[in-house]
Amino acid sequence: MYEVIEEEGLRIMHIEFPDLSRDKPVIGKGTQLKRTTLGEWVELGENNLxxxxxxxxYNYTGQYCFMQNSDLKKFISIAAQVRIGPTNHxxxxxxxxxFSYNGASYGFEQKDTDFLEKRQQIRTTIGxxxxxxxxxxxxxxxxxxxxAVIGSGAVVTHDVAPYTIVGGVSAKVIKDRFAxxxxxxxxxxxxxxWSRQKLEEYYLDFRLPVEEFIKKHLKD
Incomplete structure (x- = not known):
């Protein structure tokens, strides 16, 4: 959602973050979901497919994202116009x-179900x-x-290692986030x-230097 505010004669658009709910996802206008399961505290931007x-x-997306046959774990931040798991012809x-394998729109009713099912089984996983x-x-x-971090405009054609920053076409490693x-x-x-209770208890620890966070929680 966006809020336009007049400041000294200028029109400035600010992002207005919605109040999220554990049990009721926020789904933007025009977003379409098919055969999809949503977790808790989820926000999907406008016009997603x-x-x-x-x-x-805790996952959220920007506008105009398109995802197919994918498993997204937790706390994933997805900007606008991202494509995950595009299917092949x-x-x-x-x-x-x-038309040759799924041509109902063209008046051909005999789907190639074997091809379509095999394509759906090729899963993309985001950590x-x-x-x-x-x-x-x-x-x-x-x-x-x-x-991991996927840079803007990157085209990822190979697996990405944990805590690695990649970018470019095709995407290559730029650097590691940590040792x-x-x-x-x-x-x-x-x-x-962690449970919601533990996240709330240690919420401010996420602002610590990473070494301090590890020292405090590695023993837990």
Whole structure:
């Protein structure tokens, strides 16, 4: 949602964050869901198209996102115009056009159910606490590890390791977010699996330097 405010004669558009609910997701205008499961504290932006996906707790998306056949874990931040798990056409056949395997709109009623079912089984997995920048594309069948960052406009064609920042076309590693030891410790803490009660109890700890956070919680 957006709020336009007049400030000294200028029209400035501010993002207005909605109040989220544990049990009732916020679904933006024009968003379409098909065969999709939503977790708790979920917000989906306007004009999303989401088919055959599992959307975990605390995930949010921007506008005009398109996701298919994907499993999104928890605490994932997705900017606008992101594409996850785009499906392939049968380019090894005589025709790769949709009419040849799913042509009901053209008056051909005999679906190629075998091809369609196999395509749906190619899952894309997005790990916990991943940040996906504006306009990124993550190809089908890939795994993006926990804590990774996908740069704006990136086209991801290979798996992304945890806590790695990637960008470009096709996406390449830019740098690691943390040293390997810190990555291992954060994966062991797995704070994204904490209960709501524990998240509330230690909420301010998420503002600590990462080394202090690990020192405090690795023993838990």
């Amino acid at each position: 989401i088919d055959n996906c599992v959307i975990g707790d 049968p380019y090894d056949r005589v025709s790769q056009h949709i 916990n606490d991943v940040w996906i920048g504006h306009g990124a594309i993550i190809q089908s069948g890939l795994t993006v590890g926990d804590g 390997d030891e810190i990555k291992t410790d954060l994966e062991q803490i797995a704070w994204w699996n």
